[in-house]
Amino acid sequence: MSISKLELVYRLARQEDAVPVLFVHGIFCGAWVWEEHFLDWFAQRGYHAYAVSLRGHGRSSAPDPLGQYTLNDYVQDLKDAIQTIESTHKQPPLLVGHSMGGMVVQRFLSRHEARGAVLASSIPPQGMMPLSWQSFWQDPLTTMEMTQTYLMPELATTEQLRRYLFAGPVDQDKLERWLERLVPESQRLLWDMSWHNLPNPFEVSRTPIAVTGALHDRLVPRVIVTMTAATYGCQPHWIDSGHGFMLDSNWKDAAQVISGALTEVLLAEQEKAAAYA
Template identity: 35%
Template sequence: MPSQTQTPGRSGPQGGYRVSTRVAPRADGPALEIVETVPDGPRVGAPLLLLHGAFGGAWMWAEHLGPYLARRGRASLAVSLRGHGGSEGRERLREITLDDYLADARFAFDLLPQAPVVVGHSLGGLLAQRLVGRSRMRGLALVCSLPPEGLALVNARAALTEPVVWLDAFVGATAPEASAMTAGARHLLFSEGLPAARVRRYAALMTPEAPRALSQAHMPGPVLSAFLTRLPTLVLGAAQDRLVWRSCTLRTAFYHAARHETLDQAGHFPMLDVGAEALGRKLVAWLESEGL
């Protein structure tokens, strides 16, 4: 039986919510950590499937965004990709491929009772885009997401503009015994306004990334424009994101004919940064405007 923990009901400005964590077994792959955050009262709209990016896990969404959504009646499910968070597969991290991550995302889709609105961050946004037209979804929200062509231009730009920081962040992060969040990575991925104590706490929860998956994310793959499938899409960028610049998120929005919004205060991880509540507000406003 999968392990499961329940967080007692909590109250908030709009209502209470519950958080449950379990490890879901699979016949064809490592068991995956699932974190569900649901309102105590009636649910509003489609469920949200939350896909984290590199170095992360489902815990990133449970910190602020999941509770924010649940207090407003919206249920969400976050999955930790294999080798991340509480999921199995850490010992085989260097063998993991981008296709493995896509299989993990599809597994999470199957856990939901209906087609979800998918929220993908960074590398998770690239995974979500590669599933457009292949997995049933009601809407798509891309948060500081890699563009449709992948990581190549993003990585090259970071290497040219901040070479010392880039080397520390990306070479150090893939070292098998190293902490995922080196000093360079912290500078690259969080805003200057985030208190140092919170940065250290988040850094301790992050993991090194699968080098094969990162390498494959540099190579363009098939991405169907959301416009062609009439899929409502929101692209959110962050003004202090030193990795995925505004020009990149604008290009992504153009490709999908999507609405574009910018978070003024946050860095590359807006669900953890000082702009966390602003992220929730913009996401909920878009969901309501689209009737999702």
């Protein structure tokens, strides 16, 4: 069911017929993570740049007082955002899903074909289980600490935020500001993303897909990104950053990598259209 208020922040390109792109955030966050740097950067380079806050995040409605939303709830929000953009610009947007947002995008693409999508440091189509086991095997203490943070984000510290998300230096005042904007995440979502409501890779593959990962990511490591890319038959693009690449100190380099991935799916879309012409 659609919510009463869905936050869409945007920066428009100068060209009216520019290609729109919709950025989808990960857990705890909102559209604000993209608004910090990415929306202006992409609008200046010829995209109508949008970011959505899923229900219970940012300034979007929070209809459940306990915040127990399902993956399908978030898919509905993404669908509504896409329809708004498409009605505004008379063309569908490209999609960029980060982390949990990548899973939302994949689940949406299991039901609806889209123009193109970039999965950025995304939860893999196989769900949270291989990610959890890989993380635990690689660094069990950090994995347990991150699990506690997921369940009780109010106990998170700026130092944890720095370690989990960033590879470069981050100003303390920025960490404090971002920490204040984090919101608790749905525990029902964990069930959906673990095994209950996973995407169908065959259906997702109807849409041109590109995959990016971060070389210093402590949440979605390189082996998981490589697995996602292999599932969709592509080679991953790498960002020299941490998981929170859109806020990291070298965010411009990350934006360049995402831009290249968007160009890749646009070309694939054109080739697909030519094949059916």
